[in-house]
Amino acid sequence: MTAPILVIGATGHVGREVVDQLKTAGHAMRIMTRDASRAADLGVGADVVVEGDLRESNSxxxxxxxxxKAYYATPDPEDNVVMLENFLAAGKPAGxxxxxxxSARSADITSSDDLARRHGLAEKALEESGVAWTHIRPSWFMQMMFEYAPGGRMALPGGEGRIGWIDTRDIxxxxxxxxxxxxxxxxxYTISGPEALSYGDLARTMxxxxxxxxVYEDMTPETYREQQRAAGDEGWYIDLVLQLYANIRAGRYAYLTDEFEQVMGRPATSFAQFAxxxxxxxxxxxx
Ligand SMILES: NC(=O)c1ccc[n+]([C@@H]2O[C@H](COP(=O)([O-])OP(=O)(O)OC[C@H]3O[C@@H](n4cnc5c(N)ncnc54)[C@H](OP(=O)(O)O)[C@@H]3O)[C@@H](O)[C@H]2O)c1
Structure with missing residues (x-):
């Protein structure tokens, strides 16, 4: 029997597409989630869903x-490396x-940005684990647009910054x-979509x-912080996201790469096609 591919982060933006594509291609898989009810809309049998928490080694x-083999994605809290090491410690003896x-394009252990440093440290831990690795460092996800524009109003502290948005289906x-x-x-693999677009460009295309x-409305970082605090986001996450927006405003996410096309043999999906x-x-x- 073929070993199942384990999907960690299956209920996330990219993971649910990974599940869909593995299923379509007929690959055996297993999904780990902290709460099996979250996997209910993934279209897989209950027999492939197991509960587990990366913060609980014995789970x-x-x-x-x-x-x-495993696909691995989580958010980026301070203990992201501990979560990964728990997984590797459980997985290696099991084969x-x-x-x-x-990962993310900015991954760098020396960075002062939390997200970049945490991804850099996680990449290093994986590389030193003795398990073979592939890092996928994407630009920002086009599918964030499903959440960014309640009522059609996209109010974010992104200024005129451009991003090489990528479709999660491509990732x-x-x-x-x-x-x-x-x-x-x-x-x-550092991958982007084919164009660097501002939030105003996105609004027009949608x-x-x-x-x-x-419509896109620029927002000050302070207003964003208050809004997200009122919405219940944790402080570490708001700090991390505001660091990202500072980088966007400064134009640091406007990069494009052709690595997707080189590996996949086709161009990455345009934002117009995604929309x-x-x-x-x-x-x-x-x-
Ligand atoms: N958003 C972007 O534009 C963007 C761009 C580049 C890179 N990234 C990177 O993408 C990663 C996030 O990927 P995503 O957006 O696909 O995921 P996501 O939507 O943030 O979902 C997080 C996933 O992690 C799982 N998870 C969280 N804590 C867990 C724990 N303790 N144990 C087991 N599973 C846990 C969740 O599973 P359950 O809730 O089912 O347990 C969920 O499936 C981050 O590292 C981020 O830096 C994001």
Whole structure:
């Protein structure tokens, strides 16, 4: 029997696409989540879903049993390396030999940015673990647009900064390729979409694709902090996101790469195509 591919972060933005694509291609998989009810809309049988928490080492046994390869994505709290090390410590004796981890373009152990440093440290821990690794360092996700524009108003502290937005379906396709074909061990892929676009550009493109009005309003970082605090976000997360927006405003996310096309043999999806494909999901925010 083929060893199942373990998906950690299956209920996340990219992970749910990884699950979908593994399922479509007919690969055996297992999904780990802290709460099985969160996997209810993934379209997989209950038999492939196991509960486990990366902060609870003794909860990981069922997830890693008989697994050789894993997709791994989590948020970026201060203990992200501990979570990864818990997983590796459970997985290695069980036969884990390759982890494809979702990182970020800015990963750098020397960075003063929390997100960049935490990804850098996690990449280093994975590289030193003795398990084969693939780092996927994507730009920002186009699918964040499903959450960014309640009522069609996209109010964010991004200024005029441009980003090489990438479609999570493309990120997942690269992860699935790395998990299911040889030759991706020890590789670090920094990937972007085909264009660097500002939030104003996004709003115009979403309006064109949906026939409904989307507008971008620049917001001060202070207003954003108050808004997110009132919405219940944790302080560490607000700090981390505001560091990202400072970088966006400064133009540090406007980079583009051709690594997606080199590896996948096709161009990355444009934002206009994403908006057309996902128009129904985009307008859900307006109703
Ligand atoms: N958003 C962007 O534009 C962007 C761009 C570049 C890179 N990234 C990186 O992408 C990563 C996040 O990926 P994503 O957006 O696909 O995921 P996500 O939507 O943030 O979801 C987080 C996932 O992590 C799982 N998780 C959280 N804590 C866990 C724990 N203690 N034990 C087990 N699982 C846990 C959750 O599973 P359950 O809730 O089901 O347990 C969930 O599936 C971050 O590292 C971020 O820096 C994001």
């Amino acid at each position: 990981l046994g069922d997830a890693v049993s008989g697994v050789e 884990l030999r390759h982890v494809v981890r979702l 997942a396709a690269m992860a699935v390729k790395a998990l299911t074909e040889p030759g991706h061990e020890g590789k670090c 309006s064109d694709a949906t026939g409904r009005e989307f 057309k494909d996902c128009a129904a999901d985009l307008v859900k925010q307006l109703d």
